[in-house]
Amino acid sequence: MNGFLTVKEVADKWGMTVRNVQNLCAAGKIEGVAKFGNAWAIPEDAEKPQDMRVISGAYKNWRKKSQ
Numbered sequence: 001m002n003g004f005l006t007v008k009e010v011a012d013k014w015g016m017t018v019r020n021v022q023n024l025c026a027a028g029k030i031e032g033v034a035k036f037g038n039a040w041a042i043p044e045d046a047e048k049p050q051d052m053r054v055i056s057g058a059y060k061n062w063r064k065k066s067q
Contacts, residue, residue, distance in 0.1 A: 001041060004043060005041075006042070014048045016048075022040065032046060
């Protein structure tokens with residue numbers, strides 16, 4: 001299909017695993033995706049979603065904080 005990429009192509013382009021891209025599609029975090037049967041079609045101009053996981057370590061030892 002013109003204008004769309006497969007999950008494998010997007011995974012290679014963004015430097016991610018295929019499964020991570022599939023999870024992003026299923027969660028609706030990529031704009032304009034469409035599912036045809038069991039395959040995802042991702043627009044060529046789709047942007048990689050920002051990784052919102054906490055990487056600062058601020059959450060570590062949260063139970064041990066003094067009150």
